Amino acid sequence: MQPVIHLAVGYLCYAAYTRWNRDEAPAELPALAAIFGAALPDLVDHPLHAVGVTPVGRTFMHSLVFALPVIAAVWLLMRRRDREILGVAFAIGYLSHIATDVPWHLFWGDFHELGFLLWPITYMPAYSGVKPLGTVPVLGVEATTLWLEAVILVAGIALWRADDYPGTKPVRRLFGRS
Structure with missing residues (x-):
């Protein structure tokens, strides 16, 4: 899945969670935490692969061996600071990333490509x-998985817009733009 699609999926998943639990749109900081969680595996693994540290672009942060301790640490840290919702949002975003990297491999029978789930215990091919x-x-014309990803991206942006772009206010404040 393309990296930007993970951001949309992370937001969609967290928005579904907030609507299910509180019947409201996501708040600013939790939305940002979910989007960051959804981005993190690619933000770490792709550069490591690009500079030759890892053999493929799905290793450390895509592996449950590393992801689950990272998620637990963030959740515990946020819980200690009475911001448990940020830990939950981060976990939803992060786990949505890993979950959405799985279906195409299952659907096409490329089970060997699921090695990233337990890397380095299991082998991860390109x-x-x-x-x-x-x-x-x-x-x-031939339709590809990119077409479905485009639909997901549009749906994510549409919901994010309908929710008044939660997560952008802290970023705008950081850069001095209200």
């Missing part, structure tokens, strides 16, 4: 990339 979904008869 990611095989975008998968075909079929041909669009009217257009005569």
Whole structure:
């Protein structure tokens, strides 16, 4: 899945959680925590791969061996500071990232590519990339997983907009823009 799609999925998952539990849109800081959690695996693993530290772009932060302790540490830290909701939001975002990297491999039977889930215990081959979904008869073009990812991105942005862009106010304040 493309990195930006993980941000949309993280937001969609956290927004669903807040609506289910409190019947409201996400608040500013928890929304930001969820989006950051969804971004973190790629923010760490892709640069490590780019500079040759790891063999593939899904290693440390994509592995449950490392992810679960990171999530637990963030949750415990936020709980000690009476900001447990930030830990929950981070966990939802982070776990949504890992969960959305799984389905295409299951659907296409590329089970060997799920090695990232327990890396370095299990082997992780290079990611095989975008998968075909079929041909669009009217257009005569092949639809790929990128098409579905585009729909997810649009849905995430639409909900984020409808919720009045939660998570942007702290960032705008940080850069001196209200």
